[in-house]
Amino acid sequence: MNITIIYPHKRKTKSSTYGIAQMVLDRLLSGGTLHEFYLPQDMPHVCAGCYACMNGREDKCGGHEYMQKLIAAIDDSELIIFCAPTYVYHIPGQVKTLLDHFAYRWLVHRPDLSLMCKQALIITTAAGGGMKSTVRDLRDSMNYWGIGRTNVITQAVWGYDWS
Ligand SMILES: Cc1cc2nc3c(=O)[nH]c(=O)nc-3n(C[C@H](O)[C@H](O)[C@H](O)COP(=O)(O)O)c2cc1C
Numbered sequence: 001m002n003i004t005i006i007y008p009h010k011r012k013t014k015s016s017t018y019g020i021a022q023m024v025l026d027r028l029l030s031g032g033t034l035h036e037f038y039l040p041q042d043m044p045h046v047c048a049g050c051y052a053c054m055n056g057r058e059d060k061c062g063g064h065e066y067m068q069k070l071i072a073a074i075d076d077s078e079l080i081i082f083c084a085p086t087y088v089y090h091i092p093g094q095v096k097t098l099l100d101h102f103a104y105r106w107l108v109h110r111p112d113l114s115l116m117c118k119q120a121l122i123i124t125t126a127a128g129g130g131m132k133s134t135v136r137d138l139r140d141s142m143n144y145w146g147i148g149r150t151n152v153i154t155q156a157v158w159g160y161d162w163s
Helices: 016-028 064-075 093-101 113-117 131-145
Strands: 003-007 034-038 079-083 119-126 149-156
Touching (some): 003 016, 003 064, 016 119, 016 149, 034 064, 064 093, 093 131, 119 131
Parallel strands (some): 003 034, 003 079, 079 119, 119 149
């Protein structure tokens, strides 16, 4: 299947969310297209609260060129994977920055019903605590994007090195 995956950083071999994601991709990608995004590089723009997107002028947003690539990848995917380690009991700030740019696409604003045919997977790890609230941060957005089904993998790792 075609998959869009969003990583919160460029750590690979030492990252537990990356390690879990590779196990999932090994099982599910099976010849499909993989769209990979690394934060914050692939969404460096922080929402300025200008409301251009809410008013149908999302091309005026400083994050527009990044959003176009993300939306094209999501349109082409059946599954969207978020790697979201717990940072101070919540998603990393760079993931929240990305989610803020999708606010105008929430069901209550500008629904995209094609998202109802897609699934999401949230991969969350923590040294010990805070995964519930971290997952909730992302699940709220998946619900309000209108994603058909949101799946979750959580794992306490008691450290910061996948090995
Ligand atoms: C800035 C920062 C904040 C963190 N906050 C928490 C926390 O609130 N609770 C916790 O159990 N672990 C916390 N951790 C540890 C990570 O959640 C944990 O090591 C996670 O497995 C890292 O995933 P990764 O290897 O994919 O980056 C924090 C790590 C960082 C860098």
